[in-house]
Amino acid sequence: MDVTNYVRLELGQPLHAFDFEHIEGGNIVVRRARRGEPFQALDESEHVLADDMLVIVDAKKPIAIAGIMGGLRSGVTQSTTRIVLEVATFDAHSIRQTWRALNLQSDSQQLYEKGLSPELPAYGMARAVELLKEIASARVVSEMQDARSNTNRPSVFLLRPLRTNALIGVDIPVDIQRAMLERLGFAVEEGKNDTWQARVPFWRQHDIEADVDLIEEVARLYGYHNLPSVLPFGEIPHRDRDTLLDREEELKDALASTGWTEVYANSFVDPEDVKRAGMNVESALRVENPLVEDQALMRTSLISTMLRTIADNQHLQNALRLFELSRVYEPRAGDLPVERSMLLIALTDTEGGEDLFRAAKGILERLMNTFCVSPQLDRSNLPHWAHPGRGALIVADDEHVGTIAEVHPLLIRAFNLDVVPVFVELDLPILEPCLKSGATYHEPSAYPYVFRDVSLLSDEATDYEMIERTIQGASTLLRSVELFDLYRGSQIEAGKKSLAMHLAFGADDRTLTSDEVDTHMGAISLALQSLGVTARE
Numbered sequence: 001m002d003v004t005n006y007v008r009l010e011l012g013q014p015l016h017a018f019d020f021e022h023i024e025g026g027n028i029v030v031r032r033a034r035r036g037e038p039f040q041a042l043d044e045s046e047h048v049l050a051d052d053m054l055v056i057v058d059a060k061k062p063i064a065i066a067g068i069m070g071g072l073r074s075g076v077t078q079s080t081t082r083i084v085l086e087v088a089t090f091d092a093h094s095i096r097q098t099w100r101a102l103n104l105q106s107d108s109q110q111l112y113e114k115g116l117s118p119e120l121p122a123y124g125m126a127r128a129v130e131l132l133k134e135i136a137s138a139r140v141v142s143e144m145q146d147a148r149s150n151t152n153r154p155s156v157f158l159l160r161p162l163r164t165n166a167l168i169g170v171d172i173p174v175d176i177q178r179a180m181l182e183r184l185g186f187a188v189e190e191g192k193n194d195t196w197q198a199r200v201p202f203w204r205q206h207d208i209e210a211d212v213d214l215i216e217e218v219a220r221l222y223g224y225h226n227l228p229s230v231l232p233f234g235e236i237p238h239r240d241r242d243t244l245l246d247r248e249e250e251l252k253d254a255l256a257s258t259g260w261t262e263v264y265a266n267s268f269v270d271p272e273d274v275k276r277a278g279m280n281v282e283s284a285l286r287v288e289n290p291l292v293e294d295q296a297l298m299r300t301s302l303i304s305t306m307l308r309t310i311a312d313n314q315h316l317q318n319a320l321r322l323f324e325l326s327r328v329y330e331p332r333a334g335d336l337p338v339e340r341s342m343l344l345i346a347l348t349d350t351e352g353g354e355d356l357f358r359a360a361k362g363i364l365e366r367l368m369n370t371f372c373v374s375p376q377l378d379r380s381n382l383p384h385w386a387h388p389g390r391g392a393l394i395v396a397d398d399e400h401v402g403t404i405a406e407v408h409p410l411l412i413r414a415f416n417l418d419v420v421p422v423f424v425e426l427d428l429p430i431l432e433p434c435l436k437s438g439a440t441y442h443e444p445s446a447y448p449y450v451f452r453d454v455s456l457l458s459d460e461a462t463d464y465e466m467i468e469r470t471i472q473g474a475s476t477l478l479r480s481v482e483l484f485d486l487y488r489g490s491q492i493e494a495g496k497k498s499l500a501m502h503l504a505f506g507a508d509d510r511t512l513t514s515d516e517v518d519t520h521m522g523a524i525s526l527a528l529q530s531l532g533v534t535a536r537e
Contacts, residue, residue, distance in 0.1 A: 003131045004085075005107075013087065013116065013124030014108035016064060020082035022074045025059025028084065030066060037062060041069045041104060053098045054090065067095045067112040068104055082141075085128055087121040100291070118152045119202035152202065157211045159188065159196040164215045169228055172218065180221040181214065244341060244432050247371075248325055251343060251428075254370050255323045258363070260345070263324040265305035268295035276414035277304035278384045285331040298329040298337065302344040303385050306423070307407070310348060311415045318419050320348040325428075343402075345424040352406055352420030357390060360404055360422040364394070371435040373397075377404070377465050385411055385423070394426070396434040402426035449479060449506040450517050454524075455536040456499045457492060462531055464499065471503070474527035475520040477512065480504045498536055 004015040018028070033039075033049035039062050040046055047065075049055065054066035063074040067090035076083060095112045099105055125144060132138035159181070161174045178188045178196065185201035200208045208214065219227065256262060268290065271281050274297060283300060290296040299305060302324055310320060323345045329337040347360050368375050377392035383403055391405020407421045458467060468481050485500035492498055503524075505517050525535060 003128055003135070006131065007124050007128045008107065008111070011120065011124050011127060012111060013120045014067070014111055015124055015128055016070050016086045016108070017076050018063060018070065018074045018084040018086065019076050019080045020084050021080070023058045023063065023084065024061075027059065028063065028086065029057050030088075031055065031057060033062065039065065040072045041065070042072055042075050043069070044072060045104065047102050047104065050101060052094075053101070054094055056086065065098065065102070065104070066090055068099055068102075068109045069106050085125060087125045087128070089116045089118045089121060100289075115206040117202040117205050118148065122146070154202065155200040155205055155208065156197055157200070157208070157214055158191065159198045159211065159214050160194070161196070162194065163211075164218055167212075167215055168219045168222070169230065170222070170226070172222060177218050180218050183221070184217060186214075244428065247432050247435055248341060248428065250371075251367065252323075252325055254367055255345070255363075258366070260321045260323050260363075263306065263309055263322050265302070265309060265324060265326070266295060267299055267327065267329070269297050269299045269304055270294035270308075271297050273304045273308050273415075274299075277301070277307060277411060278408070278414075279304065283331070285329055285337050300328050300330055302326060302328060302342050302425070303423070306344050306346050307411060307415045307417070307421070310346065310419065310421055311417055314348070314417060314419050318348065318350050320346065320419070320421075322346045341428040343424075343426040343428055345426075346421050348419040348421045350419055352390075352422070356420065356422050357404075357406060360424055364404055364424050368396070372440065373431075373434050373436070375401070376469075377463070379463070383425075384408070394424075396431065399430055399434065400427075401431040401434065445506050445508050447507060447509075447511045449504045450512045450514075452503045452505070452517060452521060454501055454503060454521075456501070456528065456533050457496055457536040458499065458531065458533040460488075460495050460497050462533065467499065467528065467531065467533055470527050470531060470533075471501075471524050474524045475505070477505045477507055477516070477520050478503060478524075479506045492536075 004017055008014050020026070031054075032051055033053040033055045035049075035051040037049040037055075038046070039049055039055070049062070049065075055062040056064040056066055058074070062071060064070040064086070066088070090112050092113050092115045095109055099109050099113075129138075129140060133140070159177065161172075161177055164177060165171050174196075181188050181198055185204065187199040187201075189197045189199075191197050198214055208217075252262065268287060269284075270293075271284075272294070274281050274284060279301060281297065284297040285300075287296055287298065306322070306324060309322065313320060323343065325341065325343045327339045328342050329339055331337050345360070345363060347356055347363075349356055364375065373396050376395045378395050378400075379392045381393065382388060382391050382405060385408055386403060386405030387408050391403060393400050394402040394404055402425050404424045405422065407423060412420065456467070464483065468483075471481055472478055480503075482502040482504075483499060484502060485498075487498040487500075488496075503521075505512055505520060528534070
């Protein structure tokens with residue numbers, strides 16, 4: 001009905017009109033629903049009620065969910081000639097709990113959820129009756145029935161004029177303060193010791209909760225533009241810088257400057273996504289009153305949300321370059337969860353494989369070089385989300401700081417991905433002490449380097465990093481190792497790979513001779529034999 005909508009908008013009081021002909025028994029009652037009781041709403045949606053929901057019923061069954069929506073059976077139609085008006089207030093918590101359980105929202109529900117005065121229904125009813133009589137020539141055929149569970153008692157707060165002036169910063173006479181509040185509907189009476197008592201009108205009882213709210217009303221009517229501007233004085237407080245927050249911003253800038261897109265995912269996650277990601281739902285902190293069921297857990301890892309992000313965006317672009325730096329939440333018994341900062345970098349393409357892994361390793365090395373960190377890779381004890389043969393732990397300063405790996409095929413299938421992701425996961429509280437704010441200067445040698453190229457033949461399973469570390473450890477004169485070619489093919493044995501590298505030798509006090517370099521090359525060759533790596537002719 002247009003009248004009920006008009007009154008709702010004019011006074012903020014929801015109303016509902018029932019078709020009297022469709023009320024069984026000619027009487028309505030407010031009660032708790034019975035478990036499993038069916039209900040068809042005005043929008044034709046079907047619902048199964050629970051016993052903690054409040055309903056309005058006739059002699060047979062529910063005709064409305066209290067405060068949310070009426071039923072289709074008793075709704076007003078073009079042929080309706082007799083109506084029953086229902087006006088009420090309902091507990092905001094009950095309304096909120098019911099609409100979330102049923103996923104049923106309405107304009108009335110939004111008002112009730114904010115809280116309404118129990119004095120307002122009488123005004124809403126009177127206004128609706130007045131409009132019906134004036135516009136539709138309606139005739140009142142019964143008395144208004146008013147049922148209350150208790151008497152409404154208006155709130156009363158003390159108004160201290162001197163305190164008002166001290167907080168506002170201007171001298172407003174007592175009579176003017178009183179007049180301002182009375183214009184707004186407050187009943188102000190003089191009390192003891194230069195205090196006044198202000199009784200809150202019913203239409204303000206949900207937003208006036210303390211005496212400072214009265215002071216705010218005085219300031220508002222006086223005019224904020226009339227308040228003097230005063231510069232603050234005193235010593236500026238000192239706060240130590242949070243180095244972790246600084247590093248977080250530097251990491252974000254470093255990634256964004258190289259073309260990566262930052263992701264802002266919700267910290268509340270879907271339990272089903274947590275299961276798909278292979279994590280234990282019970283180990284995550286559950287939200288007591290989630291807005292929706294797919295945001296019922298606080299995430300303990302960035303993996304599930306990144307996989308969901310990739311799944312939702314893979315149809316737009318196959319080659320995604322994403323990162324997220326955010327908090328994860330580890331539950332603690334009887335206390336707030338432990339918050340940890342994590343960084344997750346994601347690369348995708350349709351094939352995966354070595355090239356994608358190398359790209360991920362490249363961004364890791366570039367990021368670590370920015371902060372003067374030399375990470376090492378360890379292929380033992382990979383996390384559950386990592387492909388067992390295509391990943392490694394990241395180690396810096398003998399600390400496990402993260403993981404680089406292609407995502408496990410089971411997780412790819414669970415999220416219906418058409419692309420293959422490679423993740424770089426970094427634990428920032430552990431990594432942060434390893435990060436350095438700037439490069440350390442080393443004076444370059446005044447003597448030229450001696451360069452040698454070497455081609456090596458190794459087993460496919462031998463890690464390049466192990467080969468490089470062995471080379472560097474075999475010579476004190478070696479200054480740099482650079483891989484410039486990797487070959488697999490018909491020219492070498494099956495199960496083997498060929499590595500071609502530039503080696504640079506140098507000393508700070510002299511120019512090296514060929515014999516010295518040959519000696520160190522021999523030491524390198526001997527050390528590589530322990531790995532089964534030989535020089536390729």
